[in-house]
Amino acid sequence: MSSKGIVKRSEDFSKWYNELVLKAELAEHSDVRGCMIIKPYGYAIWEKIKDQLDVMFKKTGHQNAYFPLLIPKSYLSKEAAHVEGFAKECAVVTHYRLKNSEDGSGVVVDPEAKLEEELIIRPTSETIIWNTYKKWIQSYRDLPILVNQWANVVRWEMRTRLFLRTSEFLWQEGHTAHATKLEAIEETEQMLDVYAKFVEDFMAVPVIKGVKSENERFAGAEETYCIEALMQDGKALQAGTSHFLGQNFAKAFDVTFADKEGKKNHVWATSWGVSTRLMGALIMTHSDDKGLVLPPKLSPIQIVIVPIYKNQDQLNIISDYAFKLKKELSELNISVKFDNDDNKKPGWKFAEYEMKGIPLRVTVGPRDMENKTVELARRDDLTKFSVPQEGLPKLLLETLDKIQEELFSKASSFLNEHTNQVDSIDQMNQILNTKGGFVEAFWNGDSKSEQKIKDLTKATIRCIPLENSEKGNCVLTGESSSKKVIFARAY
RNA sequence: CGGGGUGUAGCGUAGCCCGGUUAUCGCGCCUCGUUUGGGACGAGGAGGUCGCAAGUUCGAAUCUUGCCACCCCGACCA
CATH class of the missing domain: 3.30.110.30 (C-terminal domain of ProRS)
Known part of the structure; x- marks a missing residue:
């Protein structure tokens, strides 16, 4: 399927990154400029990210909802700084119908089907959400609103890179409404902490928490909190942002509430998001010249078992053992793949799973079965050692934890040294x-x-x-x- | 939008400067057999609008013009 290897990081980091994304089958370019196809393996990692974040959002009291992809153009002009920030990169829907072309060569836009008001494909959802919150909020009793949505957005970027900056990307955006400034600021900070915790504990990527300078602030925010990560090539990557929006959107969309004294006040707002860009951070933090390196907590497959055999009898014996091991590991919530594909030789499989970043490989051959051992290979430091089958599940569980920790400490050392x-x-x-x-x-x-x-x-x-x-x-x-x-x- | 590059089989490519019969090679794919402890080997087989359009020519993957697309570097960018 793919030829051997990828270019070394030291030769061309940018090329290394691109080749890695393609060869590890995370994503590929689509025929539309700047848009990518996220392949099943890449999407499986994104799903792990998403599922864990979703749990964390719900634990902090948030609910999911969904707002439309298309936004009336007029909404975007309501908050001045916001429009300034996004107008240049909006995709616009102007028509709602195609028709067959006169010369029969295909379809053309039907000029009769022009929209009265053009629609914007959301670059972010503040405007449509605040237009909606206006209807939801009358009293302090309606507050706070703690809503998140998982969605896609489109920003027509000049220059794109797989996962790091694509014209369309997947993300979550939280949008909350509060009665007081203090509560909104606390929410903003809380979500920054959630992001930092997730990125460090699950992605094993150390981050620095801070706020943006005015220049770098989100369009329409009073304060933008962020987590910044450092990639192996020494460049920084913004991994997540949490914005304190003050009363800007409440004022722009006229969202007020009556407090206990019956006095009208504007609502205080936050928004916060992380995107498929996190995939880029994950890749560029841990991976090496042999391919992807995934932290165990986010790897769709945590352990792969590769059998080595000379005949069907040997394979049968090994398979019995492998299925038993797989079952034991499943009970420990470890995801395991037993690769008994006979069309690929072991060496091919080793290289392939290294490219895919599977944290641990268990190799079992006749020799192992005789000695009641297996060979264990760690993806992160590429070490290999023989271990007894006795008590193996527990050892594997511990080793996965150890890899998770060591990836983080290695990345932390790198950050400190840089x-x-x-x-x-x-x-x-x-x-x-x-x-x-x-x-x-x-x-x-x-x-x-x-x-x-x-x-x-x-x-x-x-x-x-x-x-x-x-x-x-x-x-x-x-x-x-x-x-x-x-x-x-x-x- | 500036600079550079690429477009030939599923993928990666040779050929192009200097036009000439049947478009090269590798990987992958299909069949059969042998293999299996670090990307196996042999034999056979399938697979092509040479990005698109026009032009020059007896003849175009190759020359000319126009167009399209994507990638890389820059500018820009929550």
């Missing part, structure tokens, strides 16, 4: 041009300085970390500043 403090632009450039990574520096808080630094270094402020008490001098102007921020070149 976080450097600087106090001059020269130093910043020097770091960014060599090892890359996060650069901590003080900043005077001015958007113009931020832009200037970007022009000089191609680095943007990824975030202003939440815990932050030191003082220093602005890396650009030398002014005294209490804002220690994280710069990086980013995806």
